[in-house]
Amino acid sequence: MAKPQQTNAVPENRPSRPDQGHQHDQNLSGTFVSVMILGAFLLVTWVGVFLLFLSRG
Template identity: 55%
Template sequence: MAQPGIGKKTHTKVEEQSSLKGTLASVFLLGFFLIATWVGVYLLFVNRF
């Protein structure tokens, strides 16, 4: 049984790679916010203990 698409050559379009600097900055900001939140909660716990 013949299989469709065996002899076809397909061309894939290669896109230029985009810069991920904005993504890196966002991840760092989110990380710093989470760390600051955890430190704040920890200090609140230690002061109330």
């Protein structure tokens, strides 16, 4: 009887991924800058709409 094939098996002579476990060491400064720009845009938009509301009231 034939053995079922293992699709996720790692050969024993090859180490598993060397970068495994170091995924949290990425540089996220671009993400931080993008979030700050988006937050500033939302804040400026909210203040603009609020001032428009006050001027029409």
